[in-house]
Amino acid sequence: MISEKIADNIFEKVREIRQYMILLTDEIFYLFQYIFNRKGIYPGEIVKQFFFMAYGSFPIVTLISFLVGITISITTIQQLQLFGADIYLADIVGYGLIRELVPLMTGIILAGKIGASVTAEIASMKVLEEVDALKVMGVIPEKYLMVPRIIGIIFAIPFLVAIADFIGILGGIIVGKIIAGIPVIVFYNEMLTVVGIEDFLIGMLKTLVFGLIIVISSGYKGFTVSMGAQGVGKATTESVVLSISLIIIIDCIFALLLY
Amino acid sequence: MNKLLKLKNLSVGYNREIVLKNLNFFIEKKKITVILGKSGSGKSTILKTIIGLIPSITGEIVFFDKIIDYYSEKELSKFYNKIGVLFQNGALLNSMNLFDNIALPMRMRFEYEEQEIKERVSTKLDQVGLLKFAEKYPAELSGGMKKRGALARAMILEPELILCDEPSAGLDPVTASELDDLMKKMRDELGATLIVVTHELRSINTIADNALVLNEGKAEFFGKYDDMKNSNNEFINKFLRS
Ligand SMILES: Nc1ncnc2c1ncn2[C@@H]1O[C@H](COP(=O)(O)OP(=O)(O)O)[C@@H](O)[C@H]1O
Ligand SMILES: [Mg+2]
Numbered sequence: 015m016i017s018e019k020i021a022d023n024i025f026e027k028v029r030e031i032r033q034y035m036i037l038l039t040d041e042i043f044y045l046f047q048y049i050f051n052r053k054g055i056y057p058g059e060i061v062k063q064f065f066f067m068a069y070g071s072f073p074i075v076t077l078i079s080f081l082v083g084i085t086i087s088i089t090t091i092q093q094l095q096l097f098g099a100d101i102y103l104a105d106i107v108g109y110g111l112i113r114e115l116v117p118l119m120t121g122i123i124l125a126g127k128i129g130a131s132v133t134a135e136i137a138s139m140k141v142l143e144e145v146d147a148l149k150v151m152g153v154i155p156e157k158y159l160m161v162p163r164i165i166g167i168i169f170a171i172p173f174l175v176a177i178a179d180f181i182g183i184l185g186g187i188i189v190g191k192i193i194a195g196i197p198v199i200v201f202y203n204e205m206l207t208v209v210g211i212e213d214f215l216i217g218m219l220k221t222l223v224f225g226l227i228i229v230i231s232s233g234y235k236g237f238t239v240s241m242g243a244q245g246v247g248k249a250t251t252e253s254v255v256l257s258i259s260l261i262i263i264i265d266c267i268f269a270l271l272l273y
Numbered sequence: 274m275n276k277l278l279k280l281k282n283l284s285v286g287y288n289r290e291i292v293l294k295n296l297n298f299f300i301e302k303k304k305i306t307v308i309l310g311k312s313g314s315g316k317s318t319i320l321k322t323i324i325g326l327i328p329s330i331t332g333e334i335v336f337f338d339k340i341i342d343y344y345s346e347k348e349l350s351k352f353y354n355k356i357g358v359l360f361q362n363g364a365l366l367n368s369m370n371l372f373d374n375i376a377l378p379m380r381m382r383f384e385y386e387e388q389e390i391k392e393r394v395s396t397k398l399d400q401v402g403l404l405k406f407a408e409k410y411p412a413e414l415s416g417g418m419k420k421r422g423a424l425a426r427a428m429i430l431e432p433e434l435i436l437c438d439e440p441s442a443g444l445d446p447v448t449a450s451e452l453d454d455l456m457k458k459m460r461d462e463l464g465a466t467l468i469v470v471t472h473e474l475r476s477i478n479t480i481a482d483n484a485l486v487l488n489e490g491k492a493e494f495f496g497k498y499d500d501m502k503n504s505n506n507e508f509i510n511k512f513l514r515s
Contacts, residue, residue, distance in 0.1 A: 057380070139366075147364035150324050151378045151426075152353040158381075 037156065037234050044157040045164055054157045063166030068173050071127050078119055079178035083111060083185025091193050100194040101204050107186030108205035112217045116178045118265055120171075121224030125257035129232045132163055133253035136236025137246040145237070160233045167225040175221045179214065220268055224261045231257045275302035277434060277466045278323070283332035285315070285322050291330070292318050294490040300434070305460055305467045305480045307498070309512060310487030316470040317361060319487075320436050323468075324358055325349055336434075354382070357427030359437040363419035365411040365426070371398070372407040375426045382430070397425040401455065417448040424452065428459065435459065437469045441476050453479050474513065486512065 048055060090106050136159055139145050148155045183205070190196035235253035239245045278300035285293040292315040300306050308316050321327045323334060325343040333340050336355075342348045365374045375394045379385045385393075398404045401421040411419055420440055427435055437456070441449035453476050459465040471477060477484070481498035486509055493508050494501055501509060 054381070056377075135368075142367070143360045143362060143364040144366050146321075146326050147358065147360055147366070149326070150353055150356065150358045152350050152382045153377075 033238065034230075034234050037237070038230050040156055041160055041164060041230060041233070044154070044161050048157070048161050048165075054154060055161055056158065059162040060165050063162045064169050067124075067128055067163075067166045068170035071124060071170070071174060072177065074127065075120055075123055075174050075178050076181050078123055079111070079116055079182040080185045082115055082119055083107065083182035084189055086110060086115070087186040087189035088193070091189060095194065100190070100196060101200065103186065103190050103194065103196065104201045104204035105208045107190075108183060108209040109213065111182040111186070112179050112209055112213050114217075114265075114269075116175060116182055117217050117220040117224060118261070120174055120178055120221050121228070121261040121265075122258055124167075124174075124225060125228050125254055125261060128167065129228045129253050129257045130250050132229060132232035133236045133250045134246055136233060137239035137249040140237060140239050141241060141245055156233070156237070160229065163229050163233075164226065167229050168222065171222050171225045172218055175218050179217070216272065220265065223264060223268075227260050227264065228257045231260060276300065277302040277337070278468075279335040280319075280323075281333050281335070283319075283322065283334070284330045285318055285327060286330055287327075292490055293322070296332070296490075296492055298485050298492060298495045300466060300468055301483055302466050303460060303464050304482035305456065305469060306483040306485065307477050307481040308468065308470045308485045308487065309472070309477070312472075314487040315490055316487060317438055320358070320438055320468065320470060323436065324356065325352075354430070355432050356434045356436065357430065357432040359420065359423050359427045359435070359440055361438040361442070363411070363416075363423035365419055365423055367411050370408050370410050371403060371414070371422050374411070374422065375429055378426065378429050393429065394425075397429055398422075400428075400458075401425045402451070417444045420444065421448075421452065421455075424455065428463075428465075431463060431465075433466060435465055435467045437467065437471075439470050439472065441471060441473050446475070449473060449476060450479070452476075456480055 044054070047053075087103060087107055091100065091103050094100050094102055094106075136145075139155075139159070145155045145159075148158060187196075187198055187201050190201050191198060232253045235249045235256065239249040276299040280296060280298055283293055283296040284291060296319070308319060310316050318327060322329050325341070328343065335341070336352060341352055365371070366377070369377075372394055375397060376390050379390050379393065395404060395407070398407055401424055403418060403422055403425065406414060406418065406422075411422070414422065424437070424440065427437075435456075440452050440456070444452065456467055456469065457480055460467060467480075469476075469480065477498070483496065484494065484498045484501045485492060486494040486501070488508055494504060494506060502513065504510070
């Protein structure tokens, strides 16, 4: 029966959401547990994860934000010039990048870069029984494998976002200077009339939430990998799709809340 | 008779398929019990149920006269302090070298001095003949070396009970018989209890004290290995002659 099939699918989805929420709350618990007693994680693992995430993603995040800064500037400046309002480029680029584009772009890049590798790593450990081996050694895999990655991303994101904001705006400044002849200092001062520290912090907070979503989703897809040869590849693809979908949904919620 | 582990009315399955049907047997202390059966007969499932990776449908497992409560994190962690497991493919962590793999249980569970860790890990590596390879990563080791490494990891905290899933599968006869010697040594010198899933007749002949033969999820035979050899059960004879 079709209706039965649909019902089955819905139950399955509800079960998955429940599992996801359980993992999420477990991870919050393990994170605080670790902060208080410093146990259950391999020494040096947090630093390793931080470097992998921050240093490993920094070139691509920088490049993309520079290109996005240039692209939106070129697109907008043409419209603004029709009204002789060239100077407002600074407002649009500054506000748009810091509040919206940098968080979103960084989130999507990290979903592909960090999300995929975290899922592949955990999923293959699961398939090779390494996760089971950890468990019987008295280690909690959901803590041992996830908490260093959660802490790693919490520290990596501010670093990545700050650089992306700076480089993206630099792209806008270059376009403004070359196409419309806006002096750097004028661009900068105009930008500060609309963009404040709170915008910077909101962008940072959003990206931080996206980062956590990426790590949790990757862990979820990694731990629930189906056995067999295709399992790891499938889990990795699904994890990237899941992260990007959740990022866009949550970004929309943020936009509504902060309107 | 001294029973370390008792399994009562154990039924285990995946989804709707029942793999183990009402099994009853026990594991004698300081002896080696081998589990035999065709592939797919549920041997690995028994081990995984004992170590709490698969929940049983019915039945209970008694360890040191106490039913193991697999839902209590505290109880389970105490149980894990007393056991070591050799998984079918070794399951060494690919992200760290052999030394760190074997040191992992010491580093994660107790607060040992780095000096003591170094001494104990080196001793164990020496026992399994891998001292020279301490710095190598699992990907750089052969199948047999991985298994010996995994056995060293299982032994590092000198557990009371060691569970081995097909330790000699895929190994050359020389390495396989070295592993057998190692397991006998653990029994005779350390007083460990072992459960070994195996197919190798030669290995069974040298190590087995007791045997459990599985056939379609049921125990076809359980008892002393010597009695099994003299049995005139057709299924068992087929097994021993294969
Ligand atoms: N994770 C699993 N999900 C579903 N069925 C499984 C799973 N693991 C094993 N089985 C099934 O359980 C039966 C016993 O498997 P197993 O215990 O691995 O056998 P053995 O170790 O004796 O070869 C097999 O029929 C196998 O297909
Ligand atoms: Mg098996």
